[in-house]
Amino acid sequence: MLAAACTSSDGESVTVYSGRTENLIGPILEDFTAETGIDVEVKYDQSSNLALLIQEEGDRSPADVFLSQSPGAMDFLDGDDRLATIPDDLLGLVAADVRDDDGRWVGFSGRQRVLVFNQDLVDEGELPSSVFDLTDPAWSGRLGIAPSNGSFQDFVTAMRGQVGDDATSAWLEGLAANDVQTYPNNNAIVAAVGRGEVDAGLVNHYYNYRFLDEDPDHPGRNHQFATDDPGSILIVTGAAIIEGSDAPDAAAQLIEWLLQEDAQRYFADETFEYPLASGVAPSGDLPAAEFAGVGGLDLSGLEGGLERTQELISEAGLEG
Amino acid sequence: MHVHVLVIGALFALPGLFVLLRTLQLGGELGETLRASMAPLGRTTLLATSVSITAAVLGTSLAWILVRSDVPGRSVWRVIVVLPLVLPTFVGAAAFLAALTNGGVLAEALALVGAEAPRFRGFWPTWFVLTLFTYPYVFLPVSARLLALSPTLEESARVLGRSALQTFRSVTLPQLSGAVGSGGLLVFLYTVSEFGAVQLLGYDTLTRVIFASRVSNRATSFTASLVLVVLATVVVVGERSRRRNRPSDDPIRTHPTEPVALGPWRFPALALVLTTATFGLFVPIASLTTWAIRGLTNNNVGFDGLAEAAINTASVGVATAFIAVLVVLPLATLLVRHRSRTGEIASIAVVGGFAVPGLVIALSLVFWTLNAPVVGALYQTLPLLIAAYVIHFGSQALGAAEDSVRAVPRDLRESSRLLEPSPVRRMTTVDLPLMRPSLVSGGGLVLLSTIKELPATLLLAPTGFRTLATEVWGSYEEGFYAEVGVSGLILVVLSAALTWILVLRRTDVIRDSGSNGP
Numbered sequence: 001m002l003a004a005a006c007t008s009s010d011g012e013s014v015t016v017y018s019g020r021t022e023n024l025i026g027p028i029l030e031d032f033t034a035e036t037g038i039d040v041e042v043k044y045d046q047s048s049n050l051a052l053l054i055q056e057e058g059d060r061s062p063a064d065v066f067l068s069q070s071p072g073a074m075d076f077l078d079g080d081d082r083l084a085t086i087p088d089d090l091l092g093l094v095a096a097d098v099r100d101d102d103g104r105w106v107g108f109s110g111r112q113r114v115l116v117f118n119q120d121l122v123d124e125g126e127l128p129s130s131v132f133d134l135t136d137p138a139w140s141g142r143l144g145i146a147p148s149n150g151s152f153q154d155f156v157t158a159m160r161g162q163v164g165d166d167a168t169s170a171w172l173e174g175l176a177a178n179d180v181q182t183y184p185n186n187n188a189i190v191a192a193v194g195r196g197e198v199d200a201g202l203v204n205h206y207y208n209y210r211f212l213d214e215d216p217d218h219p220g221r222n223h224q225f226a227t228d229d230p231g232s233i234l235i236v237t238g239a240a241i242i243e244g245s246d247a248p249d250a251a252a253q254l255i256e257w258l259l260q261e262d263a264q265r266y267f268a269d270e271t272f273e274y275p276l277a278s279g280v281a282p283s284g285d286l287p288a289a290e291f292a293g294v295g296g297l298d299l300s301g302l303e304g305g306l307e308r309t310q311e312l313i314s315e316a317g318l319e320g
Numbered sequence: 321m322h323v324h325v326l327v328i329g330a331l332f333a334l335p336g337l338f339v340l341l342r343t344l345q346l347g348g349e350l351g352e353t354l355r356a357s358m359a360p361l362g363r364t365t366l367l368a369t370s371v372s373i374t375a376a377v378l379g380t381s382l383a384w385i386l387v388r389s390d391v392p393g394r395s396v397w398r399v400i401v402v403l404p405l406v407l408p409t410f411v412g413a414a415a416f417l418a419a420l421t422n423g424g425v426l427a428e429a430l431a432l433v434g435a436e437a438p439r440f441r442g443f444w445p446t447w448f449v450l451t452l453f454t455y456p457y458v459f460l461p462v463s464a465r466l467l468a469l470s471p472t473l474e475e476s477a478r479v480l481g482r483s484a485l486q487t488f489r490s491v492t493l494p495q496l497s498g499a500v501g502s503g504g505l506l507v508f509l510y511t512v513s514e515f516g517a518v519q520l521l522g523y524d525t526l527t528r529v530i531f532a533s534r535v536s537n538r539a540t541s542f543t544a545s546l547v548l549v550v551l552a553t554v555v556v557v558g559e560r561s562r563r564r565n566r567p568s569d570d571p572i573r574t575h576p577t578e579p580v581a582l583g584p585w586r587f588p589a590l591a592l593v594l595t596t597a598t599f600g601l602f603v604p605i606a607s608l609t610t611w612a613i614r615g616l617t618n619n620n621v622g623f624d625g626l627a628e629a630a631i632n633t634a635s636v637g638v639a640t641a642f643i644a645v646l647v648v649l650p651l652a653t654l655l656v657r658h659r660s661r662t663g664e665i666a667s668i669a670v671v672g673g674f675a676v677p678g679l680v681i682a683l684s685l686v687f688w689t690l691n692a693p694v695v696g697a698l699y700q701t702l703p704l705l706i707a708a709y710v711i712h713f714g715s716q717a718l719g720a721a722e723d724s725v726r727a728v729p730r731d732l733r734e735s736s737r738l739l740e741p742s743p744v745r746r747m748t749t750v751d752l753p754l755m756r757p758s759l760v761s762g763g764g765l766v767l768l769s770t771i772k773e774l775p776a777t778l779l780l781a782p783t784g785f786r787t788l789a790t791e792v793w794g795s796y797e798e799g800f801y802a803e804v805g806v807s808g809l810i811l812v813v814l815s816a817a818l819t820w821i822l823v824l825r826r827t828d829v830i831r832d833s834g835s836n837g838p
Contacts, residue, residue: 021795023794023795023803041784042783043778045778048535049534049778049779056683056686056687057686062699062700072535073535076536148519184519184520184522190799191421195421197421306536307533310533310536
């Protein structure tokens with residue numbers, strides 16, 4: 001399979017619809033072209049919008065590969081039978097809990113949910129080991145969340161999968177009763193934590209690294225919840241081949257490229273994500289991630305899916 | 321003529337038809353969704369109504385001050401005051417938020433007087449920010465109208481003893497009501513379709529329902545879109561029936577208008593202009609600049625592709641403006657000169673298009689292009705993208721186009737027909753010079769809207785086609801604020817240049833040497 005990847009395919013091209021922005025994934029795709037000679041045409045937009053586009057395009061879709069940051073968007077296309085099966089040898093490159101059971105998508109990088117906190121305002125001893133501790137009165141008014149953000153909703157969905165709807169609902173209501181501050185997205189939370197507007201927030205791990213990159217004096221730090229706590233789930237960035245694609249081999253080659261050492265190192269070192277291919281260690285700065293219940297992000301198994309999650313959030317009075 | 325107009329109307333109705341189709345197709349619990357949409361609908365209506373009222377008042381006041389009065393530096397202010405329209409609202413709102421937090425321009429200013437920056441979320445901040453970014457929709461057509469109006473009526477009123485204020489109220493304002501109404505309507509429809517600022521500032525409107533459920537529950541999403549389309553149609557029908565009884569032409573301006581000497585009123589007038597420019601433009605620019613500088617000093621800004629994006633943005637914007645004006649002009653002519661029913665119906669489709677969120681327009685065009693014979697080849701090409709822009713923004717050119725047709729009065733047309741047999745010559749020497757101010761102002765609005773458009777561009781553009789707006793978005797999504805700052809600033813500068821060259825230099829009908837100066 002590796003030998004096949006090195007064969008030059010002149011004149012061939014593969015079309016990618018990417019929910020991951022150009023800053024983050026563009027260089028990897030360019031390297032793919034340099035290595036294989038296959039042209040890559042990329043359309044960038046939010047994962048959900050691209051999923052809607054692929055669905056609307058139907059079998060006339062020019063897309064060959066779909067890269068999604070949102071399990072919900074991937075699940076939507078899967079439910080509409082728009083995803084083709086990925087070759088077994090590619091699926092074997094990652095652990096079973098970061099790919100689809102039916103082999104329709106494979107995770108290539110991960111984003112972990114963490115608690116970002118302002119190190120000047122929060123003591124080490126106060127840091128909770130479970131996300132459920134955040135409804136404690138000690139945290140009243142000190143926490144920020146982004147209820148309308150996709151990653152937050154994915155995390156709540158996974159929580160439902162792990163502990164059930166009732167416990168999840170109770171936790172959301174507990175947050176609301178505890179004067180939780182709402183923000184429109186992860187960036188806003190990390191910025192607010194940096195300013196001391198809130199002491200801590202629930203976000204994806206890599207935002208804080210970006211803030212530190214732009215401003216070394218930024219006081220935010222990440223804290224991981226316990227290994228099997230819902231708060232520390234890993235959200236997988238997935239790749240899939242579109243059913244009916246006219247370049248399935250090139251598509252498979254591209255996905256294989258994403259799972260190879262070079263690309264995985266890039267994700268680890270340049271964009272601070274977690275590499276998912278077996279045998280690739282994360283960047284030195286990142287703590288070893290013990291992932292909790294990633295398989296639980298298979299939304300098709302969950303009653304009501306993402307919509308029910310949004311309902312629960314809304315019923316708790318937590319609309320962004 | 322009528323068939324042509326029906327075709328135009330049908331094209332503009334494509335998004336609405338798509339929404340209706342999908343709503344019926346997807347079924348879903350219609351009653352349940354409608355009930356759940358009522359509260360967001362109420363909030364959307366409240367926000368849109370209040371923003372359009374304040375934007376209309378602000379835009380009209382500024383237009384009068386910067387066209388009719390004698391405040392200094394009018395020509396410069398006329399460019400500056402239009403520019404808030406240029407920033408994508410999510411960038412403008414984000415920049416405003418940044419200014420209000422520690423270290424930001426507004427936070428520092430408030431600290432000087434010992435006040436704390438308020439928590440900037442909910443109805444009032446949203447109303448404030450949207451008013452600031454939409455008043456140019458009223459300012460541009462009203463100022464074009466003021467420039468074109470004959471001063472004879474006003475002068476007679478002054479001679480007969482009316483004060484400046486009374487003259488404004490009884491003579492000028494009625495002549496402006498059309499421009500104010502159509503500009504205010506645009507603000508209303510824009511606010512209805514807006515999502516970026518509304519989400520950032522936490523005001524829960526109908527668009528939030530549409531976007532939140534677009535993947536998880538498409539039936540709900542499309543039903544909410546249908547509710548939005550119905551709201552827009554009702555409002556447009558209402559506004560246009562109000563305008564039906566206008567005369568079909570105006571007296572020609574035969575001599576320049578003397579600017580009104582404001583005396584001591586100069587200072588409050590200038591203060592209004594300055595305050596608006598500060599909050600609408602300088603504050604967001606200050607935030608963008610801060611982000612850019614921070615990034616440049618840390619040396620981690622990527623400049624690749626910005627030049628290409630700027631060229632794409634400018635060329636596609638200008639092309640769209642041109643085509644949009646051409647497309648709506650036959651409809652405008654029909655509406656003004658022949659008062660046709662078909663024209664009225666078509667115009668509802670045209671104007672209503674502005675309220676439909678860009679994402680929905682894009683998806684509708686995907687549907688219609690791929691499912692119609694022949695046109696499938698146009699999919700993901702520039703012509704289709706321009707078509708999407710024209711459908712979304714054509715309404716902004718329609719009101720101005722109607723004003724431009726009204727600027728050529730019947731007796732002038734009749735005499736020119738007697739004196740000049742060639743219709744083309746008549747057009748270029750008689751009609752066009754009189755129509756130009758309004759046509760150009762309408763085109764200018766379309767240009768500014770196209771430059772900052774995002775959702776349809778992301779979905780429909782040929783792959784690899786970057787615009788400044790998509791560059792800003794890409795950086796913003798992942799928190800690369802330095803790049804947001806740089807590309808945002810380039811967006812503002814480019815728009816200012818285009819606006820100055822293409823719009824504001826051309827809106828004076830009669831080049832006069834002194835009084836009503838450039």
